[in-house]
Amino acid sequence: MSSRAVSPAPPRYRPQTIWDARHAFFDEGTAPVGLVDDAVLRSWRRCSENGQEVGEPVEFQPVDRTGVARLLQTHRELLDAARPELADLAGSVADAGYAVLLTDRHGHALAVDGAIAQRSAPLRLAFRAGVDLSESAIGTNAMAVAIREAQPIRVLGAEHFYTETQIFHCSAAPVFDPQGEVIGAVDVSRDMPGMVDSTLWLAARCAQRIERRLFRRRQAYVHVEIDAGSGTCTEAAGSGAWLAFGESGELVAANRAARSLMGLPPQALQVNFDSLFVERFGAWVSALRRSAQGAPLRLQDGVRLRAVALDGTAVAPPARVAVAARPATADAARPVFGDARLAREFDRALRALRAGLPLLVTGETGTGKEVTARALHAAGPRATGPFVALNCAAVPGELLAGELFGHVEGAFTGSRRSGAIGKVEAAHGGTLFLDEIGDMPLPLQVALLRVLDGKEVVRLGCNQPRPVDVSVVCATHRHLQQMVAQGVFREDLMYRLCGHTLHLLPLREREDFDAAVDALLQRFGAHAGRVGPALRARLRALPWHGNLRQLAHAVQRALALAEPDAELSIEDFGVDSGPIADAPRSAGLLEAITEQTIAAALQRAGGNVTLAARQLGIGRATLYRRLKRRPD
Template structure:
């Protein structure tokens, strides 16, 4: 049974603490929370006067600018604030959202308490940073980066002693402090559950921000307790196409015993024993099911993969050094906000191909005009990259760039992802609802990839949005005005889809303002320039990496079924497999899936064979003498192992040199060594 909180007894205790601290200069550790005591020390060192009663009038121009700066925070926090206020309504309280500097940017409250709060400028436009308002829940939570409760006379300024406030900090997907959430009321109306409410609500906001930040990646939800997966307690990891860890929330870092700065040096395969491909297959078969996964340190977790499953691929072997750190250049961890890469413009895409240049010129002419763009091309041809470059090059470049892959999301979820929904709109929906992609793109660009895969039932709703410039979330009749530029992409021939009834004709002509056809990589004349550009981008400014002449010749003659996406992955793998003393990518640095094809093309180029050591030649001769048949399998494996061992000895353990002499890729050699 919980003991009732005695407000009068606590008030008397705090008066004693203030007397000891301010009158006698003693530190009342037994009477004060440590967060409050540290805050008092900071305030005294800053020269604040506890008897100060003056207040600055809130700066409404500043709050308008702060709201604009914190648009992402506001969009995700707004429904949470409204829901939180509904829970505390008529309790003589208010709910407050502050930015990272302590400026109040939004609030909801009971009228009787709001009038008292305004007397101490507890309203939007006022700064409640510790150095402006002394010890208070908002400012102290920001300073401590921890949830705090400040009761009555725990406030440094005596004029704020009538308040009791509970606040929790809000962190973004990179763990940076972006704001604080607060419940304030009269100290005589103190509620024990207020701190728990703000902690839970700030966690909801952080989760929404994390999921939106990495909406285009794979999201692994996991926990040591299966009933916590899908709840606020779950841990979240954002996983890139190659298995790289792009983001982790604090719960994930705590469960895995990691620091945030460790992320660039970690890979999915370094954390869990279940292959990423297995998780992808399970998620596609049964999205709601859990799978048991073991951590590399023996922990038992339960997980569920969701998000952009199409972008995930089973990653190859990860090379570790003697300390267990990842070998090679650390992967770039980009801030994957719903905005496009600022360095990417239409001009930067130009590398000399005439067909691509024609597409760039057309797109440049319609920048800033209310003309929808339809990009057509094969998968991997760079449609989303072109859309981001178009966005960055125009007047909306500072606004959000929000993308949705219509083929990567189950048909049952596309509608809620695109249009959003109100709280309780359907079973399984978040209580606070969710803002859809269309509304997120307000003031910027909405990119709908694989628009040809959008269900017919949603095509009519999208057409209505484009005509009326308003979006109506699921579960509500409220229309919300939106201002967006629409860019769509597809690998399908939409005109043919219209003819067979798979795509609405009226929507097709609405989307097809300017049709741009991107050439496939095999059709482009600038492959060499593109390879040089990708090498510079991936290797970085301090490293000069090239490809050998025979690999370049093979690249120019390869058909590239995966287009630019495939070329980019090949370049990344090639650079990652270079040794510290290497700066030229050869055939043995290529991924296994293209090694044989590109290696065969490269072998047609004349090259002087490297001498093979006598021991390796002797071993290879023995291998040729081995009898064929099933009975010889064990002996063949022994000879293969012996040959690899002798080659490694001959090359003093140099993996790259051994792979060259054996005529296999380094990936294959690592895999064979792992099997032995």
């Protein structure tokens, strides 16, 4: 925890001392040095200079509903990294009556956890998403001071600037981004005195864990923690100084502690490994790979250090490659479906994957195609290998080939120095997930087909093929058969990708709508009782064209905008409450896709039912029964 100043321990709460300081500052106009923390005193000065009066009423006004939704969307990356850590922190302090809060760098509340329902009305009003908790809005408070001073701080009782907020007792720590800039704060508060000293340490630890998550998500070739001499870099004893380098040794990220350790100015990223250290980057990375104890480093001025892989991963796959961690067991990776049909289809798809068949996952937008693909990978035979995802619709056509196949140095204008590995090659030994495969341009479809058939890839600008062994899972919301008929998707590639098709039902047709709502409520820290039976019935009747993704956003929005612990209403969800208008059913689509797949298999097999059944991964008798059900 040496990356942030948490010690020495703050003094115990001494109300009379604080009141003496207030009297000196507000009544006599003198500086009460030594009676309150200097950071608190500086905050009092800022508030006074801004024309704020201690007796003014304080209103905890959230931004408008649209503003809350926009705020949460803007800080989604921070929220995703923070939620598990906030939940862990809340589990430590909730029984003692503490509430937990995350703010952005401007002091706007983003997420709340812990003992909220049992707290006073002012605290419940303050701890709502969107509320402005900055100094300019509510005066001196721990979150605002921690952000402004870039250090952990306690603000107890009468240390708060305004009279109305003096019931609060708060400990807060700033959250820094991978470049060492403050992006938010973690706060632990309650509305009664007797705050335990450890709350400041807990807030600082939570902030550092969030920072670690954010740092590990920074795309880089290698993430390391610098050991300045203790011999170990654990979460409890480590330096908290983190560095991330690209494939060529360029500095991608350096957090606040690392910059302080090495004397790097803020935002200095035009730095290379070789300019910082005596070692050569390539040889040093090889040494890091070989040793669980890390690899030595020596700064150019001769100072000796040691670096260990951050979170135990020596070298991550190259930039922009997402790798899924293997679950403890295959069963742990299997998603829990409340819909029996989906559970059966998932098991069938898993059997097909284990048999080596390529999978096509179909379904409307927001049905969870990538989540399902990740679950199939984690429960499948390649769970120890990488899961590499590429959204074919998210990358411009002219750049997609480089993303997919990689390139050598100088292959095209703007190509990376020393080249770059492609998604296909990065997925070697694991699973390649191609989302929105229907949006892939025709020329690339030809190249992909050659890769899949030849099991080798050639980087752009190179003639040397590289062998690859990947399991392929594709996904689309489009009808590939129709696209083939329209001439915009290759028929041979469609057959190559459709070894087995898993169709995900839209939300309006699933049998587990209530279970999905309850799971989302739990994810966002709310209890199932906040959505009553009448509201559930109204929600079930909606079309949900955005499916699970739309429902998740709607639940998150409702919880952010509603009063704490109040039962939610349809207005909180911000969705059209009208009836479904001729919503398409999936049964017909699934039947059509099945028929298309069977017809394609029979065509490839020249009418041989036994061979076609083997290609489909089903028994010959099953295929015969299916054919007999066809209309004449």
